[in-house]
Amino acid sequence: MNAGDVPATVTLESVNSVTFTQDTDGNIILHCPQNDEEDLGSDEPVHKRLRLSSEDGEDPHDSSSAEYAVVTLPITEGDESFEVTMTATEMREGELETQDPSETQHKNSAVVKKTEDVSAVSQAWFTTKEDKDTLVNKGHKWKQGMWSKEEIDILMSNIERYVKNRGIQDPAEIIFEMPKEERKDFYRSIAWGLNRPLFAVYRRVLRMYDNRNHVGKYTDEEINKLKELREKHGNDWATIGAALGRSASSVKDRCRLMKDTCNTGKWTEDEERKLAEVVHELTGTEAGDVVTQGVSWATVAELVGTRSEKQCRSKWLNYLNWKQSGGTEWSKENDINLVRRIAELEVEDENDINWDTLAGGWSSVRSPQWLRSKWWTIKRQVANHKELPFPFLLKGLQDVVEAPPSTKVVVVTSRSATASPSPVTALQIPVQIPVQITHVSSSDGVSGTSDSETITLNSGALQTFELLPSFHLQPTGTPGTYYLQTGTNQSLPLTLSANPTVTLTAAASPSSPDQIILHSLTGDAENVTVQMSHPGIIIQTVTSEDLSELEAEQGLMKEQPPEEQNDCGEEEHGEQTSEDVQDGGKMLISCEVKETENSGIGGGAVLMVPSPSCFIPSNEDIGTDSVLPLGTLTDPILENQEEGSD
DNA sequence: TTGTTAGGTAAGGGTAATAACAGCAC
DNA sequence: AGTGCTGTTATTACCCTTACCTAACA
Structure with missing residues (x-):
């Protein structure tokens, strides 16, 4: 399908009829029906209930290259509301593509014909x-x-x-x-x-x-029983498992760790020497050679005598081989290099990375397996890395890594978050989705949009939004709260709840074009200002589900009228009061952290800092003196960069 | 009897989360 | 010396693939 063709249409079927209105401040308000029979409160993530289906049953061609438009349709006469549907069109060259066929199918789970x-x-x-x-x-x-x-x-x-x-x-x-x-x-x-x-x-x-799987740690009692059963039944894992209430593979795995002669703790020099001897002997290599594959660890363990196969493998691949072959220490700059090198591979899927190749000739790398775990360590700095498709994650990490060293990086954390050593960041690189919101009614009222046929956000009838990677509204961590992001990186937190009229926010601050005021509205028109942002990375914190429950139970959360919107400041982000940030338990805070090119994939990244347990960990923290001090992003990459620049 | 289908087992390489430890600064 | 933080190392529950096996069935 060419870009100029009429696009095949795919309808986003939301279980809830979601509608938009616009208030007098120009804020777009998302309406969600109250009688939400489709288990809003269920455990199932809302995004799973948002599905794409082909309107006419036609295969939407290669949806892996589709982009999606959101258009609104009239719902009721006289109602300042808009039904939102999304259409899929072909992605222009150079623009984002959805990731892999399986993901596309997931999005189109009602239309899985293309495979x-x-x-x-x-x-x-x-x-x-x-x-x-x-x-x-x-x-x-x-x-x-x-x-x-x-x-x-x-x-x-x-x-x-x-x-x-x-x-x-x-x-x-x-x-x-x-x-x-x-x-x-x-x-x-x-x-x-x-x-x-x-x-x-x-x-x-x-x-x-198998409910005998994922049982958790083996107790001493279980271990003893396992030893007995092992002697009695040998390698009949099914029988042993049944007797122990564990899966066969679980007991099999546990037995692999047990060895009568096994030492634990620090390896002695003798043990290390023995391990090296055995490995080189079995692989026909010499001391100093790099050996990372083709080793039978069961045999090695047998010959070493005092360690299990796992211990031997781990010791060899994570330390000993590197030490003996004259490896150098891993520096912080290497973290950055690793991200860059992975990006240079231009692979679509993380599984396509050839770690052997990547590790080759890199003296700081202890083994390909070790390098992979290093990557994992870096990746884990991003809290929602599991949700992000690999290209998005990588692009985001790259952006962070390549940010100018002078960039001021600020993250919002809670006071109590200091209990947690390092804030977890979540990187969200959105997919771009053109959005058109058509105005239905011309009546006056809260809308304030008068006769216009089309509500435009900023300018233009066709506004580009960025929906988050999986082409769902992206939950923020607070149930019912989502993000849409505009092409200019203005965040639009959408709040879905049982409340018929819920929240939304996001317009450029009149006082500064660099700021976006995010404030949420509730049904009674009280709202809470949360934040400012800027093109580039936005770091946001959200409350947990517990927060709204706390509020419901204790009535401790307060809301604040819009006039009292409170900008976060630019570099010196002062502390905010609890009233500033709490909106019925749906709290969103974002701060400018750095500027990025507003182009290409998503144009920027949203770093999300969920603080589920930290914001309001106990009742005493919910008082009026509750504040949300701003800390410094402890992302090691960014830190490294600053250090490097020094 | 042979080939296919639909599992099923065991072995072992691997991953990911976390506990334990060591070094350092204050 | 004590404490807290941070990075490294060790541990282990769980995951995944591979190779081979088996019983039922056409």
Whole structure:
């Protein structure tokens, strides 16, 4: 589909009819029906209830290159409201694309037709090398490694649909109780839309629904019993597991860690020497050689005698080999280099990174496996890294890394957040979505939008919004609270709740074009100013669900009229009172942190600092003296950069 | 009897979270 | 010396793939 073509339309089906109005201040207000029968309060993430479906049942072409427009349609005469629908159009060259087929399918879970190539894999039960080679030769590719959140969402949703259609309560009934012939189509059905071999899906499902899995740490008593059972039953893991109330794989794994002769704690020099000897002997290498693969750790452990295979592997790959081959220390600059090098690989998926290649010739890298864990450490600085597609995460990290050293970085934290050593940041790189909001009614009133046919945000009837990566409204951590972000990086926090008229905010501050005032409105028109922002990274804190519950129970939260909007300041962010930031438990704070190019992917990043337990950890913190002091972002990359610049 | 389907088991490499430890500054 | 912070190291529950096996069925 060419950019100029009429786009195939995909309708965003929201369970709730979401509507916009505009108030006298020009704020767009999102309406959400009160009788929300679709379990707003359920545990299921709201984004899972937002689905895309093809309006006409037509395959929306290659939706991996689609961009989405939001348009509003009239709902009721005389109502200052707008129904929001989204349409998908082809993404222009150079613009963001959605990530992988499985994710696209998830978004289009009602329309998962486009995956002939995928289904060949996900519908085939193959475990042999030959089967695999055949598929590879046919040009099929599939995902390996850890399952992403998106994949798990697809799987769960497929399972839900399957059990619902058959009136079954618990999927475990099918998995563990139903005879094979009765569940004949089960695994193939739930594998639909996943780019994984059927066998991998099968394994995953078994683990997920086996309540003897994820039991947690083994007690001393269990360990003793396990030893007894092991002597009695050998490697009959199923029997041992049954006797212990653990899954077979769990007991098998636990036994691998147990060895009568196993030492714990610090390795002695003798042990290290022995380990090196054994590894080099078994691999036919010499002292000083780098050995990171092709080692049978079970054999190594046997020969070392005093350590388990895991201990040997870990010691070798994370320390000893590097030490013996003359490795250099890992500096903070290396963190930055690592992000850059990964970006230079230009891979679509994290699983495509060749860590061996990346680690090659890098003297500070202890092993490819170790390097991967370093990357993981960096990645984990971003709280919502699991939700972010790899390219977005990487781009965001790159932006952060490449920010000018002089950039002032500020993050909002709570006073009590100091109890937590390092604030967790969440990086949100939004997908750009053109949004058009059409005005329906011309009546006066709170809208103040008079006769205009189209409500425009800033300028232009077609306003670009950035929806967050998964093409949902992105929850902020407070149930019912979401972010939309404009093309100019103005945040639009949307609040969905049982309240029929809820909140929204976001207009440029009249006092400063660099500021966006974010304030939320409740039904009684009281609102709370929260913040300012600026093109570039916005760091935001949100309250937890607990906060609203606390408020409900104790009535301690206060709201503040709009006149008392309170800018956060630019560099010296003063403390804010609790009234400034609390809005019925839905609190949003953002501060300017740095300026980035407002182009390309999302134009900038939103760093989100959820402070679920820190904001109001106890009743005494909810008093009128509750303040939200601003701290310094402790993102190591940024710190490194500042240090480096020194 | 043979091939296919739909699982199923065991082994082992690996990941991710966290606990324990060590070094340092105050 | 005590304390708190931070980075490193060790541990371990859990994950995933691979290779091989099996029973039912066509």
